[in-house]
Amino acid sequence: xxxxxxxxxxxxxxxxxxxxxxxxxxxxxxxxxxxxxxxxxxxxxxxxxxxxxxxxxxxxxxxxxxxxxxxxxxxxxxxxxxxxxxxxxxxxxxxxxxxxxxxxxxxxxxxxxxxxxxxxxxxxxxxxxxxxxxxxxxxxxxxxxxxxxxxxxxxxxxxxxxxxxxxxxxxxxxxxxxxxxxxxx
Numbered sequence: 001x002x003x004x005x006x007x008x009x010x011x012x013x014x015x016x017x018x019x020x021x022x023x024x025x026x027x028x029x030x031x032x033x034x035x036x037x038x039x040x041x042x043x044x045x046x047x048x049x050x051x052x053x054x055x056x057x058x059x060x061x062x063x064x065x066x067x068x069x070x071x072x073x074x075x076x077x078x079x080x081x082x083x084x085x086x087x088x089x090x091x092x093x094x095x096x097x098x099x100x101x102x103x104x105x106x107x108x109x110x111x112x113x114x115x116x117x118x119x120x121x122x123x124x125x126x127x128x129x130x131x132x133x134x135x136x137x138x139x140x141x142x143x144x145x146x147x148x149x150x151x152x153x154x155x156x157x158x159x160x161x162x163x164x165x166x167x168x169x170x171x172x173x174x175x176x177x178x179x180x181x182x183x184x185x
Contacts, residue, residue, distance in 0.1 A: 147183070154179045 027036060155175050162170040 151179055151183060154183070 026032065155172075158179055159170045159172075159175050162168070162175070
């Protein structure tokens with residue numbers, strides 16, 4: 001088996017420079033410092049020009065478009081809010097008008113029904129008064145008929161009682177006057 005730490009070149013990885021000597025970090029090397037500053041300056045100017053001429057106008061355009069879209073949306077929402085407020089006020093006024101019309105119709109209907117009920121009540125009272133008068137006449141006639149029957153029965157009974165008690169047939173006039181006196185009193 002081959003030893004992974006062997007002497008063959010390419011089989012091992014070295015982290016140190018040959019001979020144990022370390023090289024300084026490239027930006028800190030004195031002999032390349034000036035050229036690195038010039039390269040940095042050129043790269044910075046190129047980057048600044050690219051950003052200022054290409055990227056920033058595009059970003060500014062996007063921000064302006066976004067701001068305009070937001071302003072347009074806010075204006076549109078304000079228009080819609082105003083329209084909805086106007087519609088709400090219109091709805092409320094229509095609702096109030098409808099309520100007042102409904103109350104007027106209700107009051108008118110109530111008055112008509114009260115008038116009709118009053119007329120019906122008067123008609124019923126008149127009919128009732130007429131029926132009561134007819135009933136009183138009928139009662140009076142029936143009472144008269146009953147009383148005349150009672151008078152005749154009472155006169156016959158009184159004559160029979162007098163005859164049975166006294167054995168004498170009673171006079172019709174005296175029996176009639178006695179019956180009339182007892183019925184009145």
